[in-house]
Amino acid sequence: MKKFSLLIITIITCQILVSQNETAPNKLTQKGFAKINFLSINMPEFNIPNEPNMGFSGIHYNLFLNESFYTGLGIYGAITGERGGFFTLGINAGYKKYLTEKFYLDTGFHFGGGGGAGAPDGGGAFILPHFNLGYNFKHFSLNTGWSYVNFFDDGLIKGNQLNIALEIPLNYVYTNYNKRENIYQLKELNKSNWNQKTQRTSLMVHLNNLDVTKALPTQEQVIQGKTIRLAGFEFANYFTKNWFGFIKVDGAYSGIKAGYMDVFLGGGYHFSFNKNNTHILTKFSIGAGGGGGVNSDGGFMIAPDVSLEQKLFKNTFIAINKGYLLTPSQLFSTSSYGVGLKYYLDRSGTIANKKHFSSGKFKGVDFIIKHDWYFNAKRISEPTEDMHQISLQINLDLNKHLYVAGQTSFANFGNAGAYAEGLVGLGIKSKKIMGIHTRFFGQILTGAAGGGNISTGEGLIIKPSFGADYQLNNTLNLRGSLGYVKAKGGNLNNAFINLGLSYNFSFLNMK
Structure with a gap:
C-alpha cells in the first residue's frame, strides 16, 4: 500500500512539474477600434408639439474580420431633445476601403432594439445604415456622411440625417479559450511573446443611490426628494500608472417607477496609499440617462465622483463613492453615494512597474x-x-x-x-x-x-x-x-x- 501511494504521489508530482514547464501558448492579436458617433434624428409629430430633433449618440466596439470587413456591438442614448432615457443596443457590420494613404470610405449597417421616454418606437426594432468618408490622423480618425434610421416594427421614427464619428484603434491580445485556467511560471512566459508591459484593468459591480434634490414632476410621478436605487457595473482601463478611462452602466431597481437607466463614459486619476492597500479615485464622466418617469432634459448628464477603496484580499477591493449626477441645466440633479466590489487585473504581459510576478x-x-x-x-x-x-x-x-x-x-x-x-x-x-x-x-x-x-x-x-x-x-x-x-x-x-x-x-x- 505504501509503495502504491508513493507511486501515485510521484505521478501527480511529475504531472504538476510538466504542466508548470509547459511552453506558454502563442500570443494572438485581434485588431479592432472603438467608435463614438452622433446623429440628429428628425422626430415625428406624436405627443410633443413641434418636437425638436433627438440627438442620438453611440459607443461602439468593432473587430476586423480581415483588412476591410468588421463587426461589433454598439449602444446608443439620447443626449439632446425631449427624449432623455431613450436607449438602444445593437450589432454592427461594415466595410472600410482606403482610397489613399489617409482617406477612406466606410459603409456599414447597424441592427438593434430599444426606445423609451414615451417616444413612438413601436416594438423597438430598428436599422441604421451609413455611408461615410473618413480621414486617418494616425492615432485616431474622423468620418462623416449619410445615415438612415427606421424603427420599422410599428414605430414612427424614420428618416435621413448627417452623422459624424470619432474612431480610435483599440487592439487586444489573447489566446485560445481552451487554455483558460492554465498556469505558467514567469520564466516560461518571459521566453514567449507575452514578454511585454502589462495592461491594468478593473471590473466592478456596485449599488448606487441617487438622492434627488431637484426634478420636475411628470404625469407619472413626483420624484423630488426620493432616492433612486441603482445596480450596475463599471469597466476601467489604465493608460498610465494613474490615469484611466472607464464606462459605467446602471439601472434602477427600487425607489421610483421602473425604467430609469444611465450610461457614462469618463476618466479619472488614481492615488495609492498604505502600500497600495488604500486607493482614492477622482472621476469625471459624461453620458446619457433617463426613463422611469424622470425628466432628464434631453438625456445628457455629467457625473463628478470621488471613491475610496480598501483592499480585502489579493486584487479585490471594497469601494465607497460620493458624487453628483445632474443635467447641465440642473433641471434634474442628485447627490449620489454607493458601494461596490472591485477586482484589478494586470493582464496581457509580464512586465509592470514596481510589481514582481511569479506566474x-x-x-x-x-x-x-x-x-x-x-x-x-x-x-x-x-x-x-x-x-x-x-x-x-x-x-x-x-x-x-x-x-x-x-x-x-x-x-x-x-x-x-x-x-x-x-x-x-x-x-x-x-x-x-x-x-x-x-x-x-x-x-x-x-x-x-x-x-x-x-x-x-x-x-x-x-x-x-x-x-x-x-x-x-x-x-x-x-x-x-x-x-x-x-x-x-x-x-x-x-x-x-x-x-x-x-x-x-x-x-x-x-x-
Whole structure:
C-alpha cells in the first residue's frame, strides 16, 4: 500500500512539474477600434408639439474580420431633445476601403432594439445604415456622411440625417479559450511573446443611490426628494500608472417607477496609499440617462465622483463613492453615494512597474449576443403578448466551471420598445460532452428591468436559466437556453427561450 501511494504521489508530482514547464501558448492579436458617433434624428409629430430633433449618440466596439470587413456591438442614448432615457443596443457590420494613404470610405449597417421616454418606437426594432468618408490622423480618425434610421416594427421614427464619428484603434491580445485556467511560471512566459508591459484593468459591480434634490414632476410621478436605487457595473482601463478611462452602466431597481437607466463614459486619476492597500479615485464622466418617469432634459448628464477603496484580499477591493449626477441645466440633479466590489487585473504581459510576478494564469471570457423570446409578457395596461429582445451577456470565468455574468437587454419586437434589463449573476458549466463539441450550463441573474409598459413593479427581477453551447470553431459557439423570469412587485412572470452566438477567448492575468 505504501509503495502504491508513493507511486501515485510521484505521478501527480511529475504531472504538476510538466504542466508548470509547459511552453506558454502563442500570443494572438485581434485588431479592432472603438467608435463614438452622433446623429440628429428628425422626430415625428406624436405627443410633443413641434418636437425638436433627438440627438442620438453611440459607443461602439468593432473587430476586423480581415483588412476591410468588421463587426461589433454598439449602444446608443439620447443626449439632446425631449427624449432623455431613450436607449438602444445593437450589432454592427461594415466595410472600410482606403482610397489613399489617409482617406477612406466606410459603409456599414447597424441592427438593434430599444426606445423609451414615451417616444413612438413601436416594438423597438430598428436599422441604421451609413455611408461615410473618413480621414486617418494616425492615432485616431474622423468620418462623416449619410445615415438612415427606421424603427420599422410599428414605430414612427424614420428618416435621413448627417452623422459624424470619432474612431480610435483599440487592439487586444489573447489566446485560445481552451487554455483558460492554465498556469505558467514567469520564466516560461518571459521566453514567449507575452514578454511585454502589462495592461491594468478593473471590473466592478456596485449599488448606487441617487438622492434627488431637484426634478420636475411628470404625469407619472413626483420624484423630488426620493432616492433612486441603482445596480450596475463599471469597466476601467489604465493608460498610465494613474490615469484611466472607464464606462459605467446602471439601472434602477427600487425607489421610483421602473425604467430609469444611465450610461457614462469618463476618466479619472488614481492615488495609492498604505502600500497600495488604500486607493482614492477622482472621476469625471459624461453620458446619457433617463426613463422611469424622470425628466432628464434631453438625456445628457455629467457625473463628478470621488471613491475610496480598501483592499480585502489579493486584487479585490471594497469601494465607497460620493458624487453628483445632474443635467447641465440642473433641471434634474442628485447627490449620489454607493458601494461596490472591485477586482484589478494586470493582464496581457509580464512586465509592470514596481510589481514582481511569479506566474500567470489564463482567464476565460465569453461575449454572447442572443435573441430572447418572452412568452406572454405581462403589461401594466396593454393586452398581454409575447416580447422579444436583443441581449448582450459577458461571462468571466472564475475557474473551469464557475463564472460571473453581466447582461443587458433591449426589446426589439412585441410592442415594448422602451423595455430594458441590466443584470448580474453566477453560472456553472459542465465539461464538454458528446465528443468535444457540447457543454451544458445553468445560471441565475438578477438586477434592474423596466419600461415598455411591462409590469416589473419598481424594477427588480430574477432570471434563472439553463442551456447548452455547441462549439463551431476555436472562438465561436452556437448557444441556446430556456428559463424563467420573475419580477418582484410586478406581474412579469413567464418562461423564455433564447438563441445566439458566443465569442470566447483567454487573456493572461499575472499573479
